[in-house]
Amino acid sequence: xxxxxxxxxxxxLVRDPAAAAxxxxxxxxxxxxxxxxxxxxxxxxxxxxxRAYLEFLGVEDExxxxxxPFGLAVLAGFARGxxxxxxxxxxSDMRATLDGLRLRGIACTGPTPGVRVRPDGTSLRWQxxxxxxxxxxxxxxxxxxxxxxxSAPHDRPDGAQVAELAIRARxxxxxxxxxxxxxxxxxxPIEHARYGxxxxxxxxxxxxxxxxxxGDGAGQHPPGPFALALRAGACGAAAEVRIxxxxxxxxx
Numbered sequence: 157x158x159x160x161x162x163x164x165x166x167x168x169l170v171r172d173p174a175a176a177a178x179x180x181x182x183x184x185x186x187x188x189x190x191x192x193x194x195x196x197x198x199x200x201x202x203x204x205x206x207r208a209y210l211e212f213l214g215v216e217d218e219x220x221x222x223x224x225p226f227g228l229a230v231l232a233g234f235a236r237g238x239x240x241x242x243x244x245x246x247x248s249d250m251r252a253t254l255d256g257l258r259l260r261g262i263a264c265t266g267p268t269p270g271v272r273v274r275p276d277g278t279s280l281r282w283q284x285x286x287x288x289x290x291x292x293x294x295x296x297x298x299x300x301x302x303x304x305x306x307s308a309p310h311d312r313p314d315g316a317q318v319a320e321l322a323i324r325a326r327x328x329x330x331x332x333x334x335x336x337x338x339x340x341x342x343x344x345p346i347e348h349a350r351y352g353x354x355x356x357x358x359x360x361x362x363x364x365x366x367x368x369x370x371g372d373g374a375g376q377h378p379p380g381p382f383a384l385a386l387r388a389g390a391c392g393a394a395a396e397v398r399i400x401x402x403x404x405x406x407x408x
Contacts, residue, residue: 163362166381166384170212177202193271194271218231229295240384242381245297248305249301256340262338263288268285282301282303289334318361320365321364322351324379328353328367336357343356
């Protein structure tokens, strides 16, 4: 199953998606028009990357959001505050991936169809599924399979690359093991320059790094994604952009 699982996108909850995306434009990260999720009461703006993308997600209609499971999850996320929220893993075969989860004893809801209406009136469609777990690792990852993979908002060849997504966990080894078990992946122990002892899972689209504390306030951040490191694309610049809970953009 390893070859079928990739990092698809990272979701950040923000009150004003357009303004958040505009903050990245000065760093050479161009936003693409997102759209509305009419059934969920949410809307987004996207930043395409190389083999993945960053999604700035906001609430457009709270009344509609309160009537949908996904909208309720978004509202609960906002109750914790703005910032990085959850990761979406792409599968090339949703049925096979869900069968594998069930064989491994991991419960999952879905798949559920999703649709977003673009500003030009066209629709983008996908399937979402939601595994249960891991405990103490923040909100579990979503699984996504695109109805038309060629229309998905990533694969910008000259775009910035995801160097790593840092995920805080009270027990990083335990959470990394859940990812290994769920998706037939493998992790390795590392000594991270910022976060100390951690475990890394290498994925197409970008690596996941599980840590308990360290720099960037990781020890004070609730379990879940807290820092996204991006490397410049074709220009080969060494600078990184870090998007975290306190400020969305910091260049290091």
